[in-house]
Amino acid sequence: MKNVNCLIIGAGISGVSIAYNLASKGMKNIHVVDKSYFTSGATGRCGAGVRQQWNTETNCLLAKKSIDFFEHAKEILQYPGNLEFKQEGYLILATSQQEHEQFIKNVDLQNSLDIPSSLLSKEQALAIVPHLNPDSFVSATFCPTDGHLNPFKMTEAYMLAAKRLGVTFSFFEEVKKINRDNHKIVSVETTKELYIVDVVVNAAGGYSAEVGALAGIDIPVYSENHEILATEPVERIQGPMVMSFSKNIYCQQVPHGAFLMGRTTPGQPHNHDVESTWQFLDEMAKTAIHILPLLGELRVVRQWGGSYNMSPDRQPIISATEDLEGFYIACGFSGHGFMFAPMTGLLLSEIILKENPTLPIAGLSLERFKHITDFEVEQSVV
């Protein structure tokens, strides 16, 4: 039996960011448990992109402030390694007049929030990514401060900084039971230990609905498999991430030289499958070669899958729970938990410590799904 002030379930990017933020605000005796190895979940399987071009205000603000942090993350977290942060932008293609008009609205919203995105003509887009197929799109938006970051290095940077502040971690330890006394959390039983707790944070990524259920809290999220492939590394061809919501693709060349690309497979079942399929390889290759024909020359060297944890409005849940004192949630990132992680940690630490939140948090609460039925849904998702 161990007494801890705060037990964080999940050592992915969200969990380590929350741990770091709580510890840096002075909280003591924080422990993080994870059921598998370091970055085994969605964090280690993500597409490694960071962007600010969204169509809901909440996502724009989370992304903007997170990028502001990433720009100084190496110094703030005193990380000795290379985070492989590159800001060469996201080029998002509009492939129809309708999408072009939506993008005009998106850029207006983004600019009003100080996100430096702009609308580009076909010619301007081709000047940035010359190997684009000019017949595959009508216009584009571009934000030069979007980019790439190595998810393994970033998560390690947070973990090492948290450890220096006294946070402890244990891996291959799975939460089996969460005990409550009416409306207050009491203890957590894992495969190795019984923790007497004041605060529990559910940052379990793909398994956050199951962890919520252990505490008797219904969280309206589900997980689905999203696949990615990687090519052999080649000399630099492409600076920005190229993305299209309508063509269902994101594709970038990471600093090491490999191209990473992913798409949503329609009709995926809601489960924890993370397998790779030949159908993904086939469809991904067709789309990539249509938009970026030069990539047809490259060999695919591997592919993998990972869980998106989907929320009803495709925006995260960063929230306390009304029914259960001491139980907090950071989940439902809908495929974008990595790029929002600095704000996830900051906002949840502010909620837990009852400080004034840096951003409005009503739109991130668990309760929003109870009270509102026609919430604004984020459309800019692949």
Add this chain to the structure above:
Amino acid sequence: MRIKNHPILTFTQEEEIAFTFEGKSVKGNKGDTIASALSALGIMTLGHSIKQNRPRGFYCAIGNCASCNMVVNGVPNVRTCITLLEENMDVWRQMDKGVYK
């Protein structure tokens, strides 16, 4: 090195194929892969490693290891151990990850 005399097997003399390696005219045999022709010419270094720029040569010989990747007729990352030699091929050591245009 080529085996010319063998107690059991016979190796017939194949016709020669002319090609260029790093701009110099050289010869291989019909039936050679690019890498086997270079090996027979005593050329051991086919490229250089990506990070440390160390010499890389003939290794797996079945197209899996990428150690023999070379620039052939302007195309980078050609697996020369499984690519048959052709007349007038222009073969260069690859010094980078491969430039695509």
